[in-house]
Amino acid sequence: MKELVEYIVKALVDKPEDVRVNEVKSEKTVILELKVDQQDIGKVIGKQGRIIKAIRVVINAAAAKSMTRVVLEILD
Amino acid sequence: MKFVEGEGKTVDEAVEKALKELGALKDEVQVEVMEEIESKGLFGFGLSKSVKVKVSLLENNESGNLKSKSKEILSRILELMDIKAEVIAKETKETVELEIRTEDAAILIGKRGQTLNSLQELITLMVNKGGVEIRKRFVLDTEDYRRRRSEVLVNLAQRSAQDVLKTRQEIELEPMIPQERYIIHSTLQDYPKIMTQSRGEGIDRRVVILPK
Numbered sequence: 530m531k532e533l534v535e536y537i538v539k540a541l542v543d544k545p546e547d548v549r550v551n552e553v554k555s556e557k558t559v560i561l562e563l564k565v566d567q568q569d570i571g572k573v574i575g576k577q578g579r580i581i582k583a584i585r586v587v588i589n590a591a592a593a594k595s596m597t598r599v600v601l602e603i604l605d
Numbered sequence: 606m607k608f609v610e611g612e613g614k615t616v617d618e619a620v621e622k623a624l625k626e627l628g629a630l631k632d633e634v635q636v637e638v639m640e641e642i643e644s645k646g647l648f649g650f651g652l653s654k655s656v657k658v659k660v661s662l663l664e665n666n667e668s669g670n671l672k673s674k675s676k677e678i679l680s681r682i683l684e685l686m687d688i689k690a691e692v693i694a695k696e697t698k699e700t701v702e703l704e705i706r707t708e709d710a711a712i713l714i715g716k717r718g719q720t721l722n723s724l725q726e727l728i729t730l731m732v733n734k735g736g737v738e739i740r741k742r743f744v745l746d747t748e749d750y751r752r753r754r755s756e757v758l759v760n761l762a763q764r765s766a767q768d769v770l771k772t773r774q775e776i777e778l779e780p781m782i783p784q785e786r787y788i789i790h791s792t793l794q795d796y797p798k799i800m801t802q803s804r805g806e807g808i809d810r811r812v813v814i815l816p817k
Binding site for chain 1: 678687713719720734809
């Protein structure tokens with residue numbers, strides 16, 4: 530899941546080398562904490578949260594296969 | 606024109622090397638064999654041959670690039686989603702169609718096509734970011750979903766139009782992506798007493814059907 534988020538986000542930002550994803554696992558939930566360069570935050574969120582929403586939909590579809598819940602948070 | 610020279614024992618090998626250096630695919634380049642050097646091995650044993658080729662990146666490769674690049678990105682995402690799938694890319698004048706063959710189509714489509722549409726949006730952005738100038742629309746499909754959905758939408762448009770005619774009241778449909786709104790607009794464009802508009806911004810944009 531972490532790798533999926535990394536792959537997508539790195540392709541969207543100007544500074545892929547500054548993309549970090551930290552995975553916090555508990556029993557049925559995975560929390561992914563995403564950190565990108567300050568300048569890139571808008572590119573990941575998008576107008577009205579459009580892009581981050583699309584990313585969340587995709588990771589939730591992937592998570593549905595493994596019966597887990599995934600929460601994606603952006604740290605700033 | 607950007608080019609790289611490659612050398613190898615065979616033309617294929619030389620081209621392969623050059624492609625790697627260019628970071629290009631075979632259908633994006635032009636290959637020219639420059640020289641074949643034959644040298645006899647010691648005592649005439651083992652004729653060794655080496656080929657030099659010039660591999661040039663085609664200037665006009667953007668569309669081919671779009672196709673292979675989007676296919677590559679989508680395949681990788683599906684792999685990371687743990688979805689076994691085969692991606693078939695087709696190109697038309699205005700679109701690159703990426704058809705996904707998989708047993709997990711239901712997961713991939715999602716509620717009202719939400720997952721497929723999100724993937725479509727991300728792929729468009731990701732390909733775009735790579736510096737290729739986008740001149741085509743990317744359409745993702747699996748198990749003929751787009752055609753089935755289009756039938757549903759044409760139906761919805763016609764039924765709603767009838768209701769509007771009866772009640773003389775406008776009807777606002779649920780939010781849709783551009784390609785779906787287009788289906789509604791074009792279905793109703795020849796209805797004499799009906800008008801369609803889009804309202805709202807971004808993911809909230811929806812078609813409104815009103816009496817003329």
